[in-house]
Amino acid sequence: SFDEYKRMKIITIILLFMVLAADGMTQDRLEWKYVSSFSVGNRGVWATDIQGNLYGSSDGKLLKWDLNGTQQFAQSLKQTGTISSISPLNTMKVLVFSEEQQSICFLDNTLSFAEECIDLDRFGVAYATQVTSSGQADRFWVLDQVNNTLSLINWNTRERIVDLLNVSGMISAGKPIKLIERSTYLFYGEENGIFQFDRFGSLVNAFKEKNLVDFEVTDQFVIILTTSELIFIDRQKGYKWIQPIPVEKVDGIFFAGKSIYFRQNTTVEKYTYFIQE
DSSP: OHHHHHHHHHHHHHHHHHHHHHHHHSOOOEEEEEEEEEEOOTTOOEEEOTTOOEEEEETTEEEEEOTTSOEEEEEESTTTOSOOEEEESSSSEEEEEETTTTEEEEEETTSOBOSOOEEGGGGTOSOEEEEEEOSSTTEEEEEETTTTEEEEEETTTOOEEEEEOSHHHHHTOOSEEEEEEETTEEEEEETTEEEEEOTTSOEEEEEEOSSEEEEEEOSSEEEEEESSOEEEEETTTOOEEEEOOSSTTOOEEEEETTEEEEEETTEEEEEEEEEOO
């Protein structure tokens, strides 16, 4: 009968919903294995490159450690000023941003200065609070707080490739936390979520999550650190996978290969992980 058909259709929809929900809820638990730790100093900033080398600022110096935790190089911060963020362009070149000096500097893989530092006012930036390197040649993203603009700029030609005006109004942003570019997509993180833009500046996705402390992005997941847990969100399917944090009072994360780095006050701890059978 028609009523029986409707009833079966409703049951099918409910069962399908339950299967989809389970797909995002019944994930395996991660088991963590401690590898090493790095001292990055009080209130220091840090980053890792794709090979797992760690960069951090500590006691007036920029330091580099290899993936085994051995310090390799050190560079004085007198020329750069206080570093606000570190963005490895690749394993051979690193961009560092100083909000204090409103400048960007480039260092090679030994932390030697590759060229002169550049004042951001050359690009018409009134006051930058967030900067990250781009995988697109000779380009970087910058958040201009005064002009409320997010821009993609070529540092050689000074061309502004993308200008997103009234950023806070467009995404109802809270306090900005970090910018990350992955595979030509820019991820803008703030305290209430992460917003994904394509290389033309179009908003293509949003991952709303409260109490966001830090985040990372892989090919499959957006990984969000909140004040209480680690959340994996599948970028295509959208389901969430919540995992406990192996370190207390974590205030920063970075993902590289099969390793996750957790910052805890003045220390970064490196862990590998595996799926519990």
